[in-house]
Amino acid sequence: MSSESVQFHRDADRLTHDLRHRAWIQKALGGYYVKRDEQKAKYTDWQQARATAAAAKYEAVNHLDKYLVELSDKLAARGTKVFWAADGAEAAEYIASVARDAGVKRIIKSKTMTGEEIHLPQALEKAGLEVVESDLGEFIVQLRGEPPYHIVFPSMHLTRGEIDETFQKKLGSAHADTPEELTMIARDVMRQKYCQADMGISGANFAVAETGHISITENEGNARLSTSLPKVLVSIVGIEKVVPKLDDLATLLPMLATAGAAQNMTCYNTLLGGPRQPGETDGPLEFHVVLLDNRRTALLADPEQRDALHCIRCGACLNVCPIFKNIGGHSYGTTYQGPIGSVITPHLRGLQSWKHLSFSSSLCGACGETCPVKIDLHHHLLQNRRNAIAQKPVWWEMPIFAGFAWFMRRPALYRFAAPMLRLFEPVMRAIRGMDIDPASMWTRTRDLPPVPQQSFKEYWRARHAKR
Amino acid sequence: MKTRKVGTLAIVCRDCLAKEEWTENDLGSFLVKITLFIPCFIDQYYPGAGIGMVKILEKLGHTVEYPESQTCCGQPAFNSGYWDEARSVAETMLDAFRDAEVVVGCSGSCGAMLKVFYPELFHGQPREAEAKALAAKTHELSSFLVNVLGVGDLGASFAAKATFHDGCHGLRELGIKREPRELLRHVRGLELVEMREAETCCGFGGTFSVKFPEISTAMGEGKCASILETGAELVISNDSSCLMQIQGLADRQGHKIKSMHLAEVLAHF
Numbered sequence: 001m002s003s004e005s006v007q008f009h010r011d012a013d014r015l016t017h018d019l020r021h022r023a024w025i026q027k028a029l030g031g032y033y034v035k036r037d038e039q040k041a042k043y044t045d046w047q048q049a050r051a052t053a054a055a056a057k058y059e060a061v062n063h064l065d066k067y068l069v070e071l072s073d074k075l076a077a078r079g080t081k082v083f084w085a086a087d088g089a090e091a092a093e094y095i096a097s098v099a100r101d102a103g104v105k106r107i108i109k110s111k112t113m114t115g116e117e118i119h120l121p122q123a124l125e126k127a128g129l130e131v132v133e134s135d136l137g138e139f140i141v142q143l144r145g146e147p148p149y150h151i152v153f154p155s156m157h158l159t160r161g162e163i164d165e166t167f168q169k170k171l172g173s174a175h176a177d178t179p180e181e182l183t184m185i186a187r188d189v190m191r192q193k194y195c196q197a198d199m200g201i202s203g204a205n206f207a208v209a210e211t212g213h214i215s216i217t218e219n220e221g222n223a224r225l226s227t228s229l230p231k232v233l234v235s236i237v238g239i240e241k242v243v244p245k246l247d248d249l250a251t252l253l254p255m256l257a258t259a260g261a262a263q264n265m266t267c268y269n270t271l272l273g274g275p276r277q278p279g280e281t282d283g284p285l286e287f288h289v290v291l292l293d294n295r296r297t298a299l300l301a302d303p304e305q306r307d308a309l310h311c312i313r314c315g316a317c318l319n320v321c322p323i324f325k326n327i328g329g330h331s332y333g334t335t336y337q338g339p340i341g342s343v344i345t346p347h348l349r350g351l352q353s354w355k356h357l358s359f360s361s362s363l364c365g366a367c368g369e370t371c372p373v374k375i376d377l378h379h380h381l382l383q384n385r386r387n388a389i390a391q392k393p394v395w396w397e398m399p400i401f402a403g404f405a406w407f408m409r410r411p412a413l414y415r416f417a418a419p420m421l422r423l424f425e426p427v428m429r430a431i432r433g434m435d436i437d438p439a440s441m442w443t444r445t446r447d448l449p450p451v452p453q454q455s456f457k458e459y460w461r462a463r464h465a466k467r
Numbered sequence: 468m469k470t471r472k473v474g475t476l477a478i479v480c481r482d483c484l485a486k487e488e489w490t491e492n493d494l495g496s497f498l499v500k501i502t503l504f505i506p507c508f509i510d511q512y513y514p515g516a517g518i519g520m521v522k523i524l525e526k527l528g529h530t531v532e533y534p535e536s537q538t539c540c541g542q543p544a545f546n547s548g549y550w551d552e553a554r555s556v557a558e559t560m561l562d563a564f565r566d567a568e569v570v571v572g573c574s575g576s577c578g579a580m581l582k583v584f585y586p587e588l589f590h591g592q593p594r595e596a597e598a599k600a601l602a603a604k605t606h607e608l609s610s611f612l613v614n615v616l617g618v619g620d621l622g623a624s625f626a627a628k629a630t631f632h633d634g635c636h637g638l639r640e641l642g643i644k645r646e647p648r649e650l651l652r653h654v655r656g657l658e659l660v661e662m663r664e665a666e667t668c669c670g671f672g673g674t675f676s677v678k679f680p681e682i683s684t685a686m687g688e689g690k691c692a693s694i695l696e697t698g699a700e701l702v703i704s705n706d707s708s709c710l711m712q713i714q715g716l717a718d719r720q721g722h723k724i725k726s727m728h729l730a731e732v733l734a735h736f
Binding site for chain 1: 505507509510511512513514515517518533535536537538539541543544545546547548549550552553555556558559563635636638639640666667668670671672673675676677678679680681682683684685686687689711712714715716718719
């Protein structure tokens with residue numbers, strides 16, 4: 001078992017027993033389901049919209065060579081510097097060097113999961129820079145020294161009381177009760193940071209090849225401030241974020257808002273086209289776009305699961321996932337939680353270390369059903385399982401499944417299964433839930449059904465004997 | 468009695484003379500030779516579901532066959548990543564159903580294995596065509612009754628307040644949602660109420676339930692809570708595996724929940 005798997009089992013087991021957590025997440029998502037359905041109902045045909053969104057991403061992902069070059073050329077034409085980073089280390093190094101060259105001390109950062117993926121804030125802090133998160137949820141988990149709990153709602157696991165406690169402890173603020181008061185406390189701190197920051201860092205929701213725009217969608221206005229006030233701006237963009245046409249945003253932005261936050265549209269939608277142009281009075285003097293691979297091309301090389309690069313990071317699959325709802329976001333130990341994380345993390349960070357996430361699913365398919373860009377998520381979990389076992393079978397499972405197959409290939413032998421079950425039932429009952437119970441993983445928490453006096457096969461034989 | 472081909476079905480009908488060309492829409496009035504697919508755990512633990520299926524199909528006048536060489540569909544190995552082992556078991560099923568005209572099973576999950584996953588499992592393999600043929604002629608019971616035979620009212624009576632649990636594979640792999648409700652709507656004395664999050668997984672998930680028992684149990688607890696909220700005394704499903712999870716947990720935790728397979732309820736004539 002990998003150390004990642006050990007951590008997963010430990011944290012998941014703990015969280016599933018935390019009834020307060022279970023009730024809190026259920027409550028938080030209960031409101032989301034109602035509003036999401038209201039927003040979906042506004043579409044003439046949600047399924048058609050999904051197909052259109054998936055087609056736009058399919059076109060982009062299957063012609064990355066073309067659209068990334070187009071994007072890069074269009075960005076460069078307006079004076080943006082484009083850096084192609086093979087991995088997280090290259091990206092962080094480049095951004096640190098940009099900061100060094102421009103004499104940057106303080107960085108204000110808006111939400112970027114790609115930045116989280118490569119541990120960008122930590123790398124920059126190590127280089128002696130101050131990094132402050134400007135997204136409220138991210139700001140809260142940053143104060144607590146926690147990773148984001150959810151792709152879209154980083155602090156959804158925290159109650160108002162816990163946030164108040166964090167603010168009092170970390171910011172020295174007075175006790176606050178209402179969301180408005182808490183927001184004002186964070187805003188007071190952040191306004192200072194916006195003015196002091198000499199570098200802004202953002203992610204990207206989409207990157208438009210046709211026009212050379214970075215598209216950012218948000219609800220707090222913090223990304224707009226982070227990207228327009230500081231003199232240097234860096235946007236970190238996973239290469240799968242490119243879309244061919246500006247028109248594609250007309251489908252993708254409302255879908256992202258609907259699926260991700262149960263909104264018609266998010267409040268602030270920004271298109272970043274380049275640094276301050278001659279004659280303009282504001283905006284960053286330098287604009288750097290870092291295009292990040294970080295093993296996305298390895299996923300691209302897998303024709304079965306390539307569509308996982310369609311992901312627009314809306315988090316909808318997390319919201320409907322019964323596993324996520326019970327184990328919470330932190331148990332995964334990954335940047336991307338929930339079904340999409342379970343699918344892509346093995347590709348990004350190694351199959352053998354992260355295969356347990358693909359096994360930890362009832363394959364219910366709620367994720368694939370909800371995905372706005374139609375990623376075949378739960379079937380990809382099955383494929384990850386197959387690939388993991390083909391690469392390296394589990395030593396103790398091999399004889400079990402070989403034995404299972406040997407037995408099930410022999411109908412004449414299988415006939416004895418029913419009498420054997422009946423014979424052993426009293427013993428199984430006596431040792432139920434004990435360590436020596438071979439079914440203990442079931443019987444510790446659940447009863448087994450009674451073994452019937454007659455199996456179906458026996459019923460059928462008896463019926464024919466009578467005739 | 469004569470046999471006619473309609474689509475993939477070989478139809479045994481009383482009167483084959485009336486029309487030259489038939490479509491699947493005409494099937495409702497025909498008599499069909501049906502081969503039963505009884506998944507291994509239905510055979511071993513829930514024979515009542517299989518027997519119910521026999522009663523229902525025979526009541527409608529169809530001939531029922533049961534090839535005794537069928538064992539397991541291979542899903543436990545398939546879902547665990549052991550596709551070679553799964554395929555070797557699946558071949559036993561290909562053999563068992565080779566001569567079947569139409570295969571009807573009473574589990575959404577095992578039905579999905581035959582209908583959706585066999586073509587994938589045998590993709591590029593020597594017996595791919597056979598797997599695809601089996602997939603095409605396989606049906607889940609409620610879907611077969613409603614969509615193929617066009618039956619709604621089976622003349623059943625069952626006095627109870629009940630709620631229906633959608634097994635995930637039946638729901639999402641096979642697209643079955645309306646059909647069991649349509650059949651239950653006609654059961655005399657049965658009051659059907661919808662539970663909150665009826666489409667949320669019960670937490671069984673085959674080998675998942677024993678590999679991750681804590682998560683599986685927590686999911687089952689959520690499902691039991693949804694059922695209890697409705698005030699129904701009975702939970703019905705077209706998947707016995709879900710019912711094994713729900714009943715097993717309810718019994719252990721002392722909840723007054725009784726579970727029955729759809730076929731058992733419908734066979735109460």
